[in-house]
Amino acid sequence: MDVYNIFFSPTGGTFKVADTLAKALSEGACHQIDLTVWHDEMPRCDFRPQDAVAVIAMPSYAGRVPGVAAERLSRINGAGMKAVIVCVYGNRAYEDTLVELHDIAEKAGFAVIAAVAAIAEHSIARKYATGRPDEADRLVLTKYGDAIKRKLLSGDFSCPSIPGNRPYKDGMKAGPVPQPSDACTGCGTCAGQCPVAAIDTNDAAIVNKDACISCMRCVSVCPVSARHIPLAALQMLEQHLEPLCSARKECELFV
Numbered sequence: 001m002d003v004y005n006i007f008f009s010p011t012g013g014t015f016k017v018a019d020t021l022a023k024a025l026s027e028g029a030c031h032q033i034d035l036t037v038w039h040d041e042m043p044r045c046d047f048r049p050q051d052a053v054a055v056i057a058m059p060s061y062a063g064r065v066p067g068v069a070a071e072r073l074s075r076i077n078g079a080g081m082k083a084v085i086v087c088v089y090g091n092r093a094y095e096d097t098l099v100e101l102h103d104i105a106e107k108a109g110f111a112v113i114a115a116v117a118a119i120a121e122h123s124i125a126r127k128y129a130t131g132r133p134d135e136a137d138r139l140v141l142t143k144y145g146d147a148i149k150r151k152l153l154s155g156d157f158s159c160p161s162i163p164g165n166r167p168y169k170d171g172m173k174a175g176p177v178p179q180p181s182d183a184c185t186g187c188g189t190c191a192g193q194c195p196v197a198a199i200d201t202n203d204a205a206i207v208n209k210d211a212c213i214s215c216m217r218c219v220s221v222c223p224v225s226a227r228h229i230p231l232a233a234l235q236m237l238e239q240h241l242e243p244l245c246s247a248r249k250e251c252e253l254f255v
């Protein structure tokens, strides 16, 4: 069985989860379809839906699928391919992310047969869920992959009950916008890698604040660690998250 790993992952946590699951599911080739930096051209997807399964993985932003990721996924034609949907969150909560991802995937022509919620390091407040997914998560995700494979092999293609509400909760309001420090060399990596092209390609200090989705991609790809969100904004967020994020949460499988 081939696996199509379709993901949006600005700082890599969502990809780590999706990759572990995809490898556990795969008995053939594992194709990567990266929706993170996709300015104009649609990634090439030569689906062979009959003998393949898709892993569709998105981070949770304010308990929702990031709008730009939803829009990109909706442009892919699932052609009836079975799909495992995955939401990855920073140990606070994922709220309506999975149910929204289910709806987008089905509308794009995928047939959802399983859902997974997993935890990765909080990409803004990195003191929460630091280092996750860790070894324990990887073991659990591999077991989930085996369980999903058994379901597929048994010929059971039913859609499980998925947690979340419709209508969905309100999505992201404006978030913190990273800025370069004096260490910035002007190499342009952040501008080239920004999922929404919000950074000026000639001057990394010029950011379109309306376009920025606060995904922290620019912070994570900067080769000299020169981009940061303002310290006061980070400390306020950490304080807010402290009671919500501190206790370890575990992965969940809906099958």
Ligand SMILES: Cc1cc2nc3c(=O)[nH]c(=O)nc-3n(C[C@H](O)[C@H](O)[C@H](O)COP(=O)(O)O)c2cc1C
Pocket (backbone or CB within 6 Å): 008, 009, 010, 011, 012, 013, 014, 015, 059, 060, 061, 062, 063, 064, 088, 089, 090, 091, 092, 093, 094, 119, 120, 121, 122, 123, 124, 172, 175, 213, 214, 215, 216
């Ligand atoms: C703008 C934004 C909003 C977020 N909202 C939530 C949230 O509502 N709940 C949560 O637990 N984590 C939240 N997180 C953390 C991410 O879901 C988590 O770190 C995820 O692994 C990021 O994916 P990535 O590493 O693939 O970029 C948020 C992160 C960002 C950047």
